Amino acid sequence: MRPKEGNGLSREPRRVTSFDVARAAGVSRAAVSRAFTPDASVSEKTRQKVYQAAKELGYRVNYLARSLTNKRSDFVGLVAAGLDNPYRTQQLEHLARALIARNYRPILLPTSKEADSATVIGQLLHYSVSGVIVTSDAPPSHIFEECAVEGVPIVLINKGEDFPFVDRVVSDDRMSGYTAVDHLIETGAKRLAVIAGKAVSYSSRRRAEAFQSRCTGLGIEAPLIPVAINDYRHGHEAAEKLLDMGIDGVFSVNDYMACGVLDGLAKAGRGDGSVKVIGHDDIPQASWIAYELTTFQQPCDVQAEQVIDLLTSRMSEPDAVARVEFTPVTLIKRRSA
The missing domain is CATH 3.40.50.2300 (Response regulator)
Incomplete structure (x- = not known):
């Protein structure tokens, strides 16, 4: 950074705000907010004007700050163990891509057989996550109650036990x-x-x-x-x-x-x-x-869509009965058998 002339002190550049974008685009601050909110009501012309102004000014939406205002972020927690298994990596990649396509932002928290997954999920609640997807061992039931109180839905993948208001996706x-x-x-x-x-x-x-x-x-x-x-x-x-x-x-x-x-x-x-x-x-x-x-x-892309469909459905219907979706399997024949 170039020092300020005269006194040798450096000056931090002022952070670009939504007000700056609104002024540059010739729109209201509310229009800027709607332009960066998925499915919000805003004309395509206005949206493009806002995007162009934001790009020129170097503006980035502060999603953490937005979550404090909205009481809920766009983050979805991914809790996973066994990351040495190539299938888990494949599974998480598809889940992350599918979440991003639905305008959510995945947060990965790895756990292990020795770790308490309830503690990991508790950490996620501090970020006002919109939901949690668990691919590791199912956490103890008390964490589901805490999530229910917070209004945070959980979907379990390939887990057996039924819990009230907790949906599951299971391979056939x-x-x-x-x-x-x-x-x-x-x-x-x-x-x-x-x-x-x-x-x-x-x-x-x-x-x-x-x-x-x-x-x-x-x-x-x-x-x-x-x-x-x-x-x-x-x-x-x-x-x-x-x-x-x-x-x-x-x-x-x-x-x-x-x-x-x-x-x-x-x-x-x-x-x-x-x-x-x-x-x-x-x-x-x-x-x-x-x-x-x-x-x-065990198609990861199909499984990911099933998981996120259940998650978003649970967001809108928190009191719906617990549901189970089965992921189909297909035998792939090769030389080993």
Whole structure:
């Protein structure tokens, strides 16, 4: 910054305000506010005049200040754990893009198995968020009551428990489990198994249970291969167990772990396709030549629209009964099975 002549002191530039924009555009300050408010009533001609003046002056809307005036911001909190899983990254990207397209601004707060998600959501309430989307473990019920008092709706993704006034979007895990069994049998697999973590998430548990239920109905014994966490390392370690048990057809409850299984089989000299592997989520790595993983596509774009539709609906109808939307799944066939 150039020093002020004469006394060697620097002068901070004056911050451009909405009054400056209004004066430059030849409109009222109210017109400036409406021009930057989604769906507000303002002519396109006026809106463009305001945008041009704002651009020339370097004006930026202060959304935090606006939230203090309106008692509610355009921010929506995204609470997520397991960010090492490529599917979670994909999921959050689609949620963020969909929120921005609806004129909301996402705030990501990562959590973990050890962290209390209620604390994270409590932090979001300090920002007067318009809503919260939770992809990590469901928080304790008391935080839902606090959010209800604050008028902040919450949508849970792939969570099982019902809570009053809390909406959920859930993958069609039953379809995944059943279809995985049928496809493995069609490919010639005789001895089937499913791999899932001991402290499994709701969706992982549902997929494993559906897989075993379908096998039971067909008179097939299908053991659960337990792992500590549904991640690459534990999938890699599980490959040896599969070989020891003579398993030739396995369903991994997510792709992240399935890629570990395939690498573990290859390391053991069994990367020849003699053990069929199916994953879930269709992460980008699933289509890599090294894996060519048969998997279930859980479309993140569809899921994101379902989530935000429920969120905005809950904003206008806070007392509506809790709703559940199911995200469809599609089997994507590749070389692994």
